[in-house]
Amino acid sequence: AAARHGLPVIGHVPANLPYVRARVPNVQHFFGVPRPESLSATHNLARTSDWQGVDRNRLRNIVGISLRNNIANTPTLGVTHGLLRFADYEQARHSPPALLLPRMYRDVVWHPERGIAFYRNISPAYLERLSGALRKKQELVRMLHAAGGRVYIGSDTQQPFIAPGLSIHTEMRLFQEAGLTPEEVWTIATRLATEALGGADSGRLATVSQGSHAKSGRLANSGGGGKRRSPVPPGGSGRGDRCIPATLRKSGF
Numbered sequence: 001a002a003a004r005h006g007l008p009v010i011g012h013v014p015a016n017l018p019y020v021r022a023r024v025p026n027v028q029h030f031f032g033v034p035r036p037e038s039l040s041a042t043h044n045l046a047r048t049s050d051w052q053g054v055d056r057n058r059l060r061n062i063v064g065i066s067l068r069n070n071i072a073n074t075p076t077l078g079v080t081h082g083l084l085r086f087a088d089y090e091q092a093r094h095s096p097p098a099l100l101l102p103r104m105y106r107d108v109v110w111h112p113e114r115g116i117a118f119y120r121n122i123s124p125a126y127l128e129r130l131s132g133a134l135r136k137k138q139e140l141v142r143m144l145h146a147a148g149g150r151v152y153i154g155s156d157t158q159q160p161f162i163a164p165g166l167s168i169h170t171e172m173r174l175f176q177e178a179g180l181t182p183e184e185v186w187t188i189a190t191r192l193a194t195e196a197l198g199g200a201d202s203g204r205l206a207t208v209s210q211g212s213h214a215k216s217g218r219l220a221n222s223g224g225g226g227k228r229r230s231p232v233p234p235g236g237s238g239r240g241d242r243c244i245p246a247t248l249r250k251s252g253f
Contacts (some may be wrong), residue, residue, distance in 0.1 A: 002099075006113040008196060010074055010154075014109035015042035020065045026072040026152070029079060030137055033062050045118045048080055049126055051133035059140050065145050067233060071149035072196070075141055077174040082135045082161035085123045099172075101162035110160045116134060117203065145180055152196060 002009045013022040013032030022032055031047055038053035040046050058080045066073065085092035088142040092098060110119050144151050153175065155167035168189065 009197060015039060015047060019062060020069060020071075023069075024071070026074055026150075028076060028154070028244065029156070030073060030140065031077045033058070033140065038235050047084075049129040049133050050079065051136050052129060054133075054136050059136070059143055059225055062140060063143050063149060066144060066149045067147060072152060073141075073144060074152040074154035075137055075169070076154050076156045076179075077134065077141070078170045079132060079135060079159050079166050081170060081174060082159060083130055084127060084134070085126050085161050086119070087124075095161065097163040097166050099160040100166055101158070105158065109158075118144070138174065141175060142179040145184070150196075150252050151175075151188065152193060152194075153185070200242055218219065 008026065009024065009025050010028055012029065013019055013024055013027055015031075017032065017035050018036065019027070019032035024032075029044075029048065034047070034054055035049050035058075037058065039050045082097070085095065089112050098106045109115050112120055112122055114120075141151050153168060153171050153244040154163055155164075155171055157164045157167060172185050172189055176182060176190065180188075
């Protein structure tokens, strides 16, 4: 039905279905990458962490399936990153993403003792699995992008420590940590995102061309020493490298 009306579809692969059989055009959270029989439970918290059975061959298999079936992925790496903050919840509840949302979230909803059931009593063993899962997810992002697959910048706001706006900056940094260049990250977060959403203005948004609607941006100063630039501006620092035309052309803007 969505295809008939030209609507893009993004969603979860059901826990009991293989990645390819779900036929989700844009898979969220990389659900479906771990095989159903490898999951310790079918709730989302387990599906986020249970990547122990995902090896290099499985990653290559997912890349091949995605390319052959034109499956896109919005991995929301920030969700996994946010859950890792439970290692020191008291410190995390004073972090910028926590303070950007009503305190109900940090004091009640996400609280590891009195919050909703999923977030109670998260164990060190769970966090260890989660950390390993994040590394594999970033490797899959790198492999998909290198092979020409579609990966998108996205978040899942109101999940633990996922605040609107800031979570997109976090996701961009996690993509860069996965091995993408700042220019590639910017392209995914802007031009490719608007193309995926479609619509009459999609060809004119997030591009630098005659008749386009665009706002200028900057890349954070590398600080010398061969360090890579950050894909997002350093908030309030007043420093940065201008996006020179050659850089814009290289990025596809």
